[in-house]
Amino acid sequence: MTWHVDTEDLRAYAQGELAPPMLWSADTHLTACARCRGVLAEVGDPVSLDAGWERLDAELDAPRPGLFERLLLRIGVADHIARLLSATPVLRRSWLGAVVAVLVMSVLAAQIADSPALFLALAPLLPLAGVALSYGPALDPTYEMAVVAPVHGFKLLMIRTVAVLAAGLGLDGLATLALPGFGLRALAWLLPALALTSTGLALTARLGPVLAPSLVGGAWVALLLAAHAHDATATLVPFTAAGQGVAAGVAALAGGLLFLVRDRFDRFQGTAV
Ligand SMILES: [Zn+2]
Structure with missing residues (x-):
């Protein structure tokens, strides 16, 4: 692996302040890179870190909207x-x-x-x-x-x-x-x-x-x-x-x-x- 998330970005990530698309790259990279997780654990406080992992889990688990649901969204029905x-x-x-x-x-x-x-x-x-x-x-x-x-x-x-x-x-x-x-x-x-x-x-x-x-x-x-x-x-x-x-x-x-x-x-x- 040649690229790693920069320490400043990891600090922002840990505080929940990192914005997309950097947030998505960081999320993806962190699942695969133990070294960056190590740095993150040093710079971040554990509470906001947990929130980050939960958000990642939720994104991975969220089902893709089906045809009927996309149609409803298209005609302006609220997403929930x-x-x-x-x-x-x-x-x-x-x-x-x-x-x-x-x-x-x-x-x-x-x-x-x-x-x-x-x-x-x-x-x-x-x-x-x-x-x-x-x-x-x-x-x-x-x-x-x-x-x-x-x-x-x-x-x-x-x-x-x-x-x-x-x-x-x-x-x-x-x-x-x-x-x-x-x-x-x-x-x-x-x-x-x-x-x-x-x-x-x-x-x-x-x-x-x-x-x-x-x-x-x-x-x-x-x-x-x-x-x-x-x-x-x-x-x-x-x-x-x-x-x-x-x-x-x-x-x-x-x-x-x-x-x-x-x-x-x-x-x-x-x-x-
Ligand atoms: Zn890394």
Whole structure:
């Protein structure tokens, strides 16, 4: 090795005053050169030295931002929020792939049976399941990161919900385009989707992130089965004009309730470990 970090620079490094790009050269060189580490140990005080090594470790360990995260950063999303969103499991390929598979099958079923009933029944469940899976320590590998992230409780929930809802509703919407024969009838999933998701979230504050969405999803399936048993030939109740009105009302009520209980999410998150 022919080059060594100059003693003055090592002193500045030890005091945390060395600026890039010299800082980076010094960091890199010090990992490989025992002689400069020796000089550094003589000129520097141990506290700031530790800070230097920690910073180096952190830089080496930091994951490179993926495509999705870089896209979010490019459109102006703050970096800690971009990191959080790109680490949200339901915004990853496996979950989105599963959603697409369910939608493709229900669209095919609608075309074969010449009825959008199965599609309309499944489409509202997807955003609910997505939001449920994106929240809660039991299901979320990024939960620990979410706890230490500078965004907490309700705000975190809302950021993720909006992102997951946008993805879920967007995919549902694309699937609707594959059913042009049913016209506006194929859009009847939208209001129930909003009603189920907002009710699931509002109940999550009281019942937790597993029970609440399970109950809401179960109630939806039970309602559809009951309506089907009552009259299998008619349009199922939630997709009639009256049912759509009720769904809009439920969505608005649950949205209001969610806003009222927003403080519970911070407490819930703190105690759920
Ligand atoms: Zn050296």
